[in-house]
Amino acid sequence: MNRYGLTSVEYEKIIHFSAQIAYPVEDTRLHIQHKLEDFFGFDQTIFWYADDYGNLTDPINYKLSDKALTDYLDEYHFYDLLHPTKNVNLFYEKKAIRLEELVALNQNDKSPFNHFLKEYGYHDEMVVALIHQGTFVGAIGMAQKNDSYKFTSKDSNTLQLLSDVIASVLLHQVKDKQEFNLLSDREMDVVHLLKKGWTNQAIASTLHISVNTVKKHLQNIYEKYSVQNRTQLVQKL
Numbered sequence: 001m002n003r004y005g006l007t008s009v010e011y012e013k014i015i016h017f018s019a020q021i022a023y024p025v026e027d028t029r030l031h032i033q034h035k036l037e038d039f040f041g042f043d044q045t046i047f048w049y050a051d052d053y054g055n056l057t058d059p060i061n062y063k064l065s066d067k068a069l070t071d072y073l074d075e076y077h078f079y080d081l082l083h084p085t086k087n088v089n090l091f092y093e094k095k096a097i098r099l100e101e102l103v104a105l106n107q108n109d110k111s112p113f114n115h116f117l118k119e120y121g122y123h124d125e126m127v128v129a130l131i132h133q134g135t136f137v138g139a140i141g142m143a144q145k146n147d148s149y150k151f152t153s154k155d156s157n158t159l160q161l162l163s164d165v166i167a168s169v170l171l172h173q174v175k176d177k178q179e180f181n182l183l184s185d186r187e188m189d190v191v192h193l194l195k196k197g198w199t200n201q202a203i204a205s206t207l208h209i210s211v212n213t214v215k216k217h218l219q220n221i222y223e224k225y226s227v228q229n230r231t232q233l234v235q236k237l
Contacts, residue, residue: 004157018165028173033062046141054084068120079113082127091129096159098151099125126151128159132167
C-alpha cells in the first residue's frame with residue numbers, strides 16, 4: 001500500500017485531472033471546479049484567492065447557496081475552524097484538512113458554525129490550501145450535503161496531491177493575466193518568443209516584421225517593466 005492509500009486507478013484520475021486543468025481557458029478557477037466534480041465528485045465548492053497569512057478574497061461559488069456564502073462572509077467565517085487564518089501553519093504542513101480532524105463531532109454540534117451548516121443542509125466541510133513552492137495562493141472550500149457521506153482521509157490525501165498542481169496552474173493564470181493587461185497583443189507575441197531564447201532576427205522572421213520593429217517593441221516592453229535589457233526582462237517575467 002502506498003503512503004496515500006490510493007489505488008492505481010485513483011492515481012490515473014489525478015494524472016488526467018492535472019492534464020485537463022493545464023489547458024488555458026477563460027476562467028481557470030471555474031474550470032478547475034468543474035473538473036473537481038467530473039473526476040472526484042466534489043460538486044459543491046468555493047474557490048478563493050489567498051495570501052501567505054491565509055486571508056481569503058474573491059470567492060467563486062460553485063453549486064453552493066449564494067445566500068449561504070453571503071451569510072458566511074458577513075458573520076460565520078469567524079467561527080469556521082477551517083478558515084486558513086486560524087490554522088495557517090497547519091495548512092502549510094498538510095494542505096487538505098477535514099473538519100473532524102480539528103474538532104470532535106460532538107463539540108462541533110454546539111458551535112455557531114455547525115448551526116450555520118445545518119441551516120443550509122450541509123453535513124461536512126473540507127478545505128484544501130493551494131500552496132506552490134512555499135507560496136500560499138488560494139484555497140478551495142468544500143461542503144457535503146449528502147448526510148450519509150463524510151469526507152474521508154482518501155479525499156484529503158487526493159487533494160493533498162492535487163494542491164501543488166492546482167496552485168501552479170493558478171499562479172500561471174494570474175501571471176498571464178498580468179502580462180496580458182500590461183502588454184499589447186504584438187508585444188505579448190514578442191515576449192513569448194523572447195522567453196524561448198530566440199534572437200531578434202528569429203522573432204522578426206516568425207512574426208513577419210522587421211528587426212527594427214522587434215527592437216521598438218522590446219524598448220516599449222523594457223519601459224513597461226522598468227528594465228534595461230532582455231536578460232533583466234526574462235528574470236522579471
